[in-house]
Amino acid sequence: MIEGDHTLASVTDKIGDVTLKKRTPFHWFIGFGIAFMIAQALLFATVWLLANGIGIWGNNQPVGWAFDIINFVWWIGIGHAGTLISAILLLLNQKWRTSINRFAEAMTLFAVACAAMFPLLHTGRPWLAAYWLFPYPNTMGIWPNFRSPLIWDVFAVSTYATVSALFWYVGLIPDFATLRDRAKNKYFRFVYAALSWGWRGSARHWHRYEITYLILAGISTPLVLSVHSIVSFDFSVSQVPGWHATIFPPYFVAGAVFAGFAMVLILCIPLRRWYRMEEFITHTHLVFMAKVMLATGLIVVYGYAMEAFFGWYSASEYEVFMVKNRIWEGPYWWSYWLLIFCNGLSIQLLWFKRFRESEFWLFLISIIVSVGMWLERFVIIVTSLHRDFLPSSWAMYSPTIWDITMFTGTIGFFFTLIYLFVRFVPIISMFEVRQLLDEQQANEIHELEHKA
């Protein structure tokens, strides 16, 4: 899994120097600058939103949710790959995860941060929603409504965010200690010392670390499945045609992993180039991720087929109408077919080795898939809501400039955090790569001996 002629020390040098020694490359400043500016647009849009209300968006009477919840679900979906890679692949003993788990987890955290602002900001009175959605003891004896999927959401997302953050941070402690030891700058040394909590690398530390990490992985694993299942309940628990479908939980989870891997690819393909990490993030990694993407993508396509099938099989005229309206009769038919192109057709290229192994094609397909996953939520939310039971209430939805600003703003915010992460935190888990290298070399020696 690790290419090139590496020793344990060279691994540490290679990864750690990005943070400590190398000059911050010029392209970092450009990228960070652009991302940061877009993030300011988010700030501005948020202030404008708080000052004026949801009405600045395009949401309307039948379409009560639109960009706000689309963005929420999209980001949450992206936030899935990290934990899946870290936890499930760890439990399944998939060694190839080590090179990508660190930034996949970081990506998860940042995506969840982007996602988490929407459930709050999309409410009419966020200053109250911020605490009324939590079960805090109060003199009025009012509790939130535990039957509402939105409350489940609050718990699911906050739990997920907490565990992901812990998982990521625990995994970082040994590397922070390495950086502390290697840092020449006293401020860096101080900060990394604080972050590494006195890690000395003793056997006892390692023992406890392994147990903690495994426990966190164990906790995270069901969360990967639960978070997006619960997010899907926001829809499937309701009775809106197009939302009320039993396929939603598995289909949403698969879609999340799909979207997450696409985003990991979008991030790691340029990263490995810019930081010369091709030896750690190898072609094999990319191919593996492509395969996961293909597999989950096919599950998602199955989900689309089932949605249409259920609509027909329900024998409910509203469900049948919804399917027809969504796919060819309604005004948003283009979004459905664009979605099918992005998520269904484009990934079929991944069956072929030529495309799987081409960085360009992988990058392109990943971007297409990310667009497709956003469209999937648009199709589910907007085309279901805009024409439901009573034709008298049907209406159209179109976003405003503020919807678009909020959405692009979160992308800017996400990349701002990614850029900061790349600059100040080792983007690849140094100690895990060292461990992997050690095992790899041991294997090679073993094989040589065996041959001899």
Add this chain to the structure above:
Amino acid sequence: MATADNKPNFAAIRDNILSGQGREYWRSVEEHADTPEFREFIAQEYPHEIEHWDNSLSRRNFVKVMGASLALAGLSGCVIQPPEKIVAPVRSEENYLPGKPKFVATAMTLGGVATGLLAKSYEGRPIKLEGNPDHPGSRGATDIYAQAAILGMYDPDRSQETTYRGVPKTWESFIAEFRSAIDENRRDGGAGVRILTETVTSPTLIDQMTKVKAELPGMKWLQYEPVNSDNAMAGARMAFGSPVQTIYRFDRAERILALDADILSGFNVGYIKDFAKGRAVTDEKTTMNRLYSIETTTTLTGAKADHRLAVKPSQMVEIAKAVAAALGVGAAASTYTENAAWIASMAKDLNQFRGRSLVVAGDSADPIVHALAHAINGALGNAGQTVVYADPFSPGSERLQLDQYRELVSEIDAGVVKLLIILGGNPVYNTPIDIRMSPERLAKVPMRVHLGHYFDETAEQCHWHVPEKHFLEGWSDARAFDGSATIVQPLIAPLYDGKGAHEVVQLFMREGFDKRDYDIVKEYWQGKNIAAAPAIAPAAVPMAEAAAASSSHGADAHGDSHGAPAASPTPAASPSPSPSPSPSASVAPTPAAGSSPVPTASPGSTAGAAGARTFDDNWRRAIHDGVIFNSAATTKTVTANAAFLAQSVPTQPAAGGDIEIAIVPDPCVYDGRFANNGWLQELPNPLNKITWDNVALVSPRTAKRLGLNSGNDEREYAGGAQGTSFINTKGGNQFSDLATLSYQGAEIKKPVPVWVAPGHPDDVVTIFMGYGRTRAGRVGTGLGYNAFDVRRSDAMNHGFGEIVKTGETTQIASTQIHFNMEGRDLLRTWDIANLKEEIEYGHQEDFYPKSMYQTGHRELYNQNTKWGMSIDLNSCVGCNACVVACQAENNIPVVGKEQVNRSREMHWLRIDAYYSGDINDAEGPHFQPVLCQQCEQAPCEVVCPVHATVHSAEGLNDMVYNRCVGTRYCSNNCPYKVRRFNFLLYQDWTTPEYMLMRNPEVSIRSRGVMEKCTYCTQKISVARIEAEKDGGRAIRDGEVITACQAACPTDAIIFGDINDAGSMVAKAKKDGRNYALLNELNTQPRTTYLAALKNQNSEMPDFRPPAPKKHHPKSKPEGHETNTEEKH
């Protein structure tokens, strides 16, 4: 542009002032108003500023304007209101409890026809108007205009000061100048004095005019308003030789033919009530009336008709003749040959119901159609049965209003008129273009005085403008459609410095010129016999019934009504300042706190005590009841003479153009007088749901031929049998092609948005009056096009013209864009001939046992009061009164055109309209009021994360506004889409007038909060408190009447306790026509509907046979057969 031009002007004015020319000293700028520079400055500067009001009501502008009006209102508050005492007759002062509303009888007039009202007032603030059950014109119900009148009164845009050329002056200075002008005119007997009013039926004002005429024999009083009954009067003269007032009795008519007559959206609620009575079908009464309608523009009447014929306006005369010929009227012969079978079958049907049928001609129909209708009614023996006649209530009816107005114009042009007093009305805006009261024409009159609610287009052109009292602010009287007189009684001292027409006319008198309207009105009636016992007026037969139906008034206010003594009279509210100025005098209805009331009318013994009663007793009684019972017109017998058929009828001047154009009043803003009323502007037009605009209607075929509004998706446009969806949309938003429209050679100044209307006759365009106002106020200025640009005195209602597409489009704000049901079982319209089968077929299964969660709530509900509502779609005529009533009762904000375009209107109650049939052969639309259905198993409740919407033990789906954080999940999950979200801060929190206007029992919702219908839970609370005070009795049936129910002229809405087997609502729910909307979702709605019925004539060529009934797929699903047997 303005600044560049104005600067020199302003400099010139300043130089003029500084140079000291003219007077040496000056006190104010207006003294220089004589200078042409100053006038020009004003003309340029002021209208320009006015145009800045943005009518889309952008939020920022709205807030800005509110702030400004706060300051202005503060100024108006500086005026010390003279103390004035009025009578609040329901409760005497001792029983008065703050926080308890009073109901005070008054009346509103439109086109001279009065509707009796009960105004609900809290601490002197009228906040809601209900119909007066005792008044023949309202019988407890109201229409949209009466409901919206409250907003009209509190409108901060109303003119607030007496002005001379726009400069504020005092009333006293007006009196001085005005009276000196009158004195000048006395020399020649007032030959140059003209008073122009709208239609007047006020006995007092008529009397005053007579007195003025006695003083100034040369004076002329002229009446004109754009929507009048000229055609009816001319038609009556043709048929009877003299104008008569026609009074219909729809309750007695079993077969009705409407000839371009919209009997269901007229101002006359009493007629709608009568019609609905004949329409209602119950277990006991299994027959209903049959309505035929021959009309041009689809009206509510046409939508409701069992058989409708859409014809060109020019064909109407010949059709009426054909009908007459078929019924054997005189020498009627028609050139109309189409639809012969239709007319023959219909005539046969009418003939079978001699004396029980009725032919009605509408105001816009030509005089001869009216004459023919009279003749047909005579021939059918309906005269005296379903239609009676009386002398006209308005003096001068022997001359058409148009002729009166025309005379005025010619006299102005001849320079005869020296002093013109315009009492109400807006002739500069709404007179026919060929004899328009244009600024140039008006300038020929040396002195012009205008009395009006607004500083409008006419006020701008007059020297003096006097703000007019709203009918809730002053005393007056008026007659209902049957002649019954009502004393119009104020509820509040004028908000601004308003004066009534009586007070202005009184200024003509040599003595007592400064009398107040109270004294004027009372003095008039003092001379009349109003003592008679309340003999029931002819048309008021069902009055007792109506009173019983609306006994909520009985319960909480109007109440003690017939029993209690009429409260505290003001023996003689003298015009001189009261010796002890009461501080509360500015909040008027303080019924003379100091003076001891004189209880004279002995409770309950109206008839017995009649002999001993004084005038004051009767007077109090009359204003308490809101109607003078013995004042209804005496009917007279007239016989139609068909000789008019031989006369040659003046034909309309021929005009170029291949398209016929009909001009009709707007269904919401009428002739433009309500243009500044936000409730009416945002009220969806009942047929096409357009708000904030007027459009030009064309038929689908004509639109296609002319290539208008054709950019729609063909699949959605045509759609085969379901083709009435999305007819004016592109993808879903309402885009409309703009066209230039010319009428009788003149062109409408603004391009006209075209709207495809199914059911509209081909090659005909309908345009609406009431828009294109240039000085309406911040709400109404600049909206729409002005149909008065082209309306001509020789073609008042229809003519010929052309319509040419401009190639541009505009966006129209409509609250509904999809008008077909997609084959869903939503609005049931059955044929009465097929009723039994339909009931069987339409039976709905109760899915309650199929719930996954057996909560046992139903047992709980069965133990408590179980509030429910039944809406009879057969009665509902789609008149919108409930929508405005709900808005007034529940403090529902207006959101503006831009927000309606975004589909964010706030109405808690909407009326869904669906067409059936093909787009080119559409039937309907049918109407279905939809409000919160109060589901027992409400989908909205489970999904709310903060418990902001919860269920009460009485089964109400309560909203906890304070708890709502606004996730909108409830709205997404509501299958009826009745929830409304405050996307922005729609409520106006700052304008003081609006603060006074709001119902104090209903909270004002802030932004970010979801709201919806609560079954008027505040009214339920009032009844519950009363019931508990009475020793914990149950709330009686009819004790709680929701706002929509109270307003409904057809009694389509019934509310009450379903658990009370004797209640009206429980009975309605047992009706075979009862069904729940979207029953299959198992939401268990408390609001259910009674299927609409059609009473078709099977011999008619357009008879639509009821669809053969198959096994209903949803009522008994195969797989569920066994489950349904579960015992519940």
